[in-house]
Amino acid sequence: MKRFLRRWLPDPVINSTRHLRHRARLARVRLRALGDRERLTPSFLIIGAMKAGTTSLFRYLCDHPMIFSPVVKEIHYFNFNWSRPPGWYGAHFPAARGRPEGALTGEASPGYLVHPRAPRRARERLPDARIIVLLRDPVRRALSQYFHGRRLGLESRPVDEALFAPESHTSFNLTPEQEGDWFAALNGGPRRRAKAATLIARCPMHQAYITQSRYAEHLPAWLEAFDRDRILTLRAEDLFDDPGGELDKTLQFLGLDAVERTDLPAHNVGKYPESVSAEVIARLKEEFAEPNLHLFELIGKDLRWEE
Numbered sequence: 493m494k495r496f497l498r499r500w501l502p503d504p505v506i507n508s509t510r511h512l513r514h515r516a517r518l519a520r521v522r523l524r525a526l527g528d529r530e531r532l533t534p535s536f537l538i539i540g541a542m543k544a545g546t547t548s549l550f551r552y553l554c555d556h557p558m559i560f561s562p563v564v565k566e567i568h569y570f571n572f573n574w575s576r577p578p579g580w581y582g583a584h585f586p587a588a589r590g591r592p593e594g595a596l597t598g599e600a601s602p603g604y605l606v607h608p609r610a611p612r613r614a615r616e617r618l619p620d621a622r623i624i625v626l627l628r629d630p631v632r633r634a635l636s637q638y639f640h641g642r643r644l645g646l647e648s649r650p651v652d653e654a655l656f657a658p659e660s661h662t663s664f665n666l667t668p669e670q671e672g673d674w675f676a677a678l679n680g681g682p683r684r685r686a687k688a689a690t691l692i693a694r695c696p697m698h699q700a701y702i703t704q705s706r707y708a709e710h711l712p713a714w715l716e717a718f719d720r721d722r723i724l725t726l727r728a729e730d731l732f733d734d735p736g737g738e739l740d741k742t743l744q745f746l747g748l749d750a751v752e753r754t755d756l757p758a759h760n761v762g763k764y765p766e767s768v769s770a771e772v773i774a775r776l777k778e779e780f781a782e783p784n785l786h787l788f789e790l791i792g793k794d795l796r797w798e799e
Contacts (some may be wrong), residue, residue: 517564525583526565532560532585534602536598536622536746537614539571539714540605542704543636544628544728547760550600550740558748560586562598567599568616568655571607575668578617596746606703606710607664611717623718623748628728629797630705630784631776636659636762637701643762646698652772655701662700666691700781708786715790727795732758 536553538546547565554561562584567573569581572694585597590796598621602744604610612619628636635771641647647654655659666674677688685692692698716724723755726747731738735756741749788794 494653494694501741502696517580521563521580521583524730526566530578530588531580531582532588532595534562534585534598534618534621537604537618537689538598538600538601538602538623538624540603540625540704541728542602543633543640543762544602544620545603545731545758546556546600546624546626548625548735548756548758549626549726549731549739549742551759552735552753552756553598553742553754554747556743556748556751557721558592558595559746560591560595560731562586562597562599565599566601566603568601568603568675569599570617571601571603571648571664574609574613581617603697605698606660606697607751608713611713615717615799621718621722623714623723624726625714625723625744625771626726626728626731626767627707627787627795628776629795630707631797634701634705634776635764637704639764641698641795642657642765651766651768654699655772656682656775657699659696659699660702662696662703664695664697666695670695672744706783708783708790709742711787711790725791729797 538550540546550565550684553559564584567581567584569576573580584599586759587597598791604614614623634655638647638651641654662673673688674695674697677685677692680688692766697703724742726738726742734759736753739753739756740750784797
């Protein structure tokens, strides 16, 4: 449905239905929770980064005959919905009955990477999960998030003003209950957003363009929560250039055989509706130069973003 809307309707119309789609999803999950309680446990989490190809990789994986999709790609349990009971999370995943031996399921919530408590929560609920992280050139990622916000109606400032505003360095420091309110407000209608305006203003994570691109600040918590051999780090640009090769690498990481496929189109591709000045690009490169060096040292490889 979402893909159909994006293809045929202008962004303002799509945005006006956001809260209705969110409510429909919650109702569906409540109904599923009343049904079959024996469900597949997630074997993998794609934790981010936002605007780094997570939708494409997730859909490629879910086309594999041994991987079964949840209700939605992004469940946001370990960041925004932690106050909900475990059964609510489990209801998103397919029933275990009738699945072949070795069947897998998982989810992809890009906000997990930057949330300070998500690694510990994931380790608590899913100690055997495998973690997949896609890292994109932080300059391009920040710009893509900005224009994504423009399309969603969450951003109206000029690009240079938004990217270098204090909000761009926001950190997430809400209580679990506030996290749920924050998420519900962003996915709610105008009345819900107006009611939670103070909370959103206090923690504008949807405008944390710089924070979400400073990967070296967020990865250590995941490396502490999960053994390194359970974390796969992919370069988003490699996925864009060679989706088949990166998919095979991911399937091998999950212990699955590669399968023949004929087409791997990119999904959820954003477009820049306006040019970005060389000055903005230069300022962003300077912003991320040192954090990138820390990242390369942390993961033990240079991701070659200057090429």
